[in-house]
Ligand SMILES: [Ca+2]
């Protein structure tokens with residue numbers, strides 16, 4: 001009896017805990033690098049040189065606040081800002097700290113971006129608009145030239161500690177940056193206090209930078225506190241695959257970026273390789289403890305832009321549209337890097353951080369990609385199946401598997417069939433439902449939830465008929481058999 005009772009109590013406790021986990025499932029995140037987004041206040045533009053991609057460009061929190069309606073118009077529901085802390089004043093390697101990853105004072109806003117008051121205005125405006133704010137937190141290092149290095153030399157790992165370390169990833173400097181020693185109580189308290197500081201200013205979530213390089217015991221302590229406070233956490237483990245994401249979701253992160261999928265999407269959609277690479281990554285989704293929380297992206301500020309992966313500039317907009325539509329059919333949380341919604345091009349850092357271009361500067365292709373992204377995001381948000389449903393890959397006949405990827409998303413009694421087509425010409429596929437492992441009632445011709453594309457499905461006498469445009473992803477509402 002007692003054993004049974006305890007087990008029940010334990011189950012109840014774990015259910016209650018599971019319910020209490022912070023979640024962003026159903027959200028669409030928009031990533032902003034404030035210096036490269038919008039200049040809303042010319043009075044803080046000291047040292048600005050827009051002709052130099054390594055210099056400050058003048059974007060700021062006032063500009064971001066002004067452009068929140070743009071982000072909302074796209075359909076995103078949350079904003080992730082790269083770090084806005086006060087940065088080292090000097091440049092290093094002929095590069096200014098415009099990107100925010102060379103902090104000097106973790107509890108202040110860099111004057112180029114504004115002030116704590118400007119930040120508060122931004123979070124308040126976002127909250128009033130029903131949007132969530134995700135702040136980038138640097139916990140591994142400070143800037144090369146940050147005053148902290150001379151003020152608190154004992155806070156940092158030494159070359160001798162790096163030489164002697166068994167775990168070089170966490171003890172040795174990342175790109176030579178002064179590496180914080182989180183095993184020291186003073187450093188731990190400083191970093192934990194930073195999280196409390198920004199949480200108290202109304203931040204909903206943290207994106208933690210370079211977690212592969214941070215002491216794991218400290219990370220666990222940090223994450224436990226964030227979770228207890230209801231703060232959602234997103235870790236950046238560069239190149240993480242499904243196994244790494246699963247491991248860290250078990251350890252305490254709500255989410256990590258799925259780099260392996262980003263790489264597969266780039267190769268299949270932009271480089272025209274087989275869709276099997278994407279299917280392989282997606283087939284591992286069941287390893288994730290919380291598949292609905294994983295962060296899905298086409299590109300970010302650390303990798304060449306998605307649109308750059310094709311040599312042909314005229315192909316980039318329609319292929320980016322394909323990528324964004326595909327992203328909106330997947331389980332997880334889509335993250336859109338500023339400018340990807342207009343297929344901006346750009347190679348490695350800093351070329352991938354060109355100034356954002358807004359409506360009055362767009363050409364016809366940019367307008368086309370933005371419009372399609374808007375439609376795809378709206379369709380995802382309107383469909384519980386697409387935004388939060390279970391995801392099941394269907395077994396496509398081998399003869400089609402290079403060019404066709406099919407999956408179902410199901411929630412609240414609704415099923416949506418996602419169909420990606422990698423072929424170069426419009427094509428009709430007729431597939432026996434049984435072989436797909438799908439049971440569905442007859443269905444008259446139905447169009448895609450992405451209403452601005454010409455894609456159709458019908459089901460008759462045990463066959464699924466798909467009529468798909470080239471290089472595109474579609475989402476069809478299905479009516480399941482009882
Ligand atoms: Ca400015």
Ligand SMILES: [Ca+2]
Nearest residue numbers: 170171179213
């Ligand atoms: Ca480190």
